[in-house]
Amino acid sequence: MKLAVDIHHLLLENAGTKRVTVNLLEQLKKATEINLLEFKPEYTLKQKAGIIGKIQSHFIRLFWVQIHLPYLCWINKVDILLSPEFNTPLFTTCKRAVIVHDAHMRAQRKYTSSLWFYFYYIPFVEFAIRHANLIFTVSNFAKTQIVRFMRLNEKKVQVVYNGLDKSFLNINGINKEDIKLPEGLISNNYILFVGTFETRKNIERLIQAFSKVKQSNPATDHIKLAIAGGSSASKFSDRSNQISSLIGQLNLGNEIVLCGYIADIDLPHLYQNSLLIAFPSLYEGFGLPIIEGFASCVPVLTSNICSMPEIAGDAAVLADPYDINDLAEKIEKIIFDPVLRSELIAAGNKRLRFFSWEKSAAQITHSLTQLL
Known part of the structure; x- marks a missing residue:
């Protein structure tokens, strides 16, 4: 089977989708039944400044x-084209398979640009996905969402869980004292959030909950909140300003560390040295930080909605992401309850068995061969 994989998004992204694709490719290359080709453009796809640059970049990507x-x-x-990031051609001479990670463009429509939504997403992205031969998604929740919003044939949609990035597989043997953390952070003295600055990541409520914890419990004076993610991206500049403004309003300038983009090689160390992982997202198809927290032997707090309970199982504390008081209460409980912390870490280690790139790639390979 001659399988081509579109990897153009690897030139653009530093988010979880990039790590998913890299790990999947590594496993697909091991499959003896696959002759793997990786396709990417030689020309730049990166967005230039200004509205003209934004329009130009969309047209180049469309081309x-x-x-x-x-x-x-x-x-x-x-024989088959696999698109790991929802963008797939309308027409090809070969069979088409696409990975759709979620339906947040539809489910959280108010946060999507109208121009982009109506002139690109609907006529190109959704139409192409609907007519693909096979659609993979990353959770049962995501399957329900994309079938509903994109009006897909449910039989064409298969659930294949994401696996754990290989950089998290060998972190337990590293001496924490040998690791250099971002300025302002001390090992076991910070709560960690990892993600982009998208509104759905719910960073503002996390900051407000953190503020409540600091105000109500003097024993948290030494604890900080570390926010790690792609804040430097131009499309998140407004969000970055909003978050910085909130931090200033709450007088948390010395309590919150904006780490910016963290290289993949350093990310596991940031996890491993944290006090807990806070991931109170409003919408996710999967939620990589959940299993990355499990692998780092750190307690995880996540949302009680969307895919998060499915991925976390009984290995994380679930909170209402819209309720600041609930978030604050759960954060404080995880910090100060040693028995709960130990139980969560043990449960997280067991839960990790469900998420393997070897198993996921084998599922995808088998399904692709059935198309021929």
Whole structure:
């Protein structure tokens, strides 16, 4: 089977989708029944400044996905094209499979640009997904959502869980004292959030809950909140300003560390040295920080909605992400209850068995071979 994988998004993203694709590719290369081709453009896809630059970048990406990529599939006589990041061509000479991680463009419509939504997402992205031969998604919750919002044939949608990034597999043998943390952070003295600055990540409520914990319990004076993510991206500049403004209003400038983008090689160390992982997202198809927290032997707090309970199982504390008081109460309980902390860490280690890139890649490989 000659399988082509579109990896153009690896040139653009530093988010979880990039790590998912890299790990999946590594496993697919081991499959003896696959002749793997990786397709990416030689020209830049990065967005330039200003509205003109934004429009230009969209057109260049559109050209790649809808014209250049199908051409490469044709001249290379590809059997199947796999698109790991929802963008897939409308028409190709080969079979098409696509990975759709969630339906947040639809489910959280108010946070999506109207121009982009109506002139690109609906006519190109959703139409192409609907007519793909096979659709993979990352949780049962995500499957329910994309079938509903995109009006998909449920039989074409298969659930394949994400696995754990390989960088988290060998962190327990590292001496914490040998690790250099971002300025302002001390080992076991910070709560960690990892993610982008998208509104759905719920960073503002996490900050407000953290403020409540600090105000109500003097024993938390030494504890800080570390926010790690792609805050430098131009599309999140407004969100970055909003978050910085809230931190100032709550007088938390010395209590919160904005770490910015953390390289993959350093991310496991940031997890391992934290006091707890806080991931109170409003919408996720999966939620990589949950299993990354499990692998780091750190207690995890996450939301009681969407995919988070499915992924966390009984290995995390669940909270209402819309309720600041509930978030604050659960954060404080995890910090000061040693028995609960030990139970969560043990449960997290057991839960990790459900998430393996080897198993996920084997599922995908088997399903792809059935298309031929």
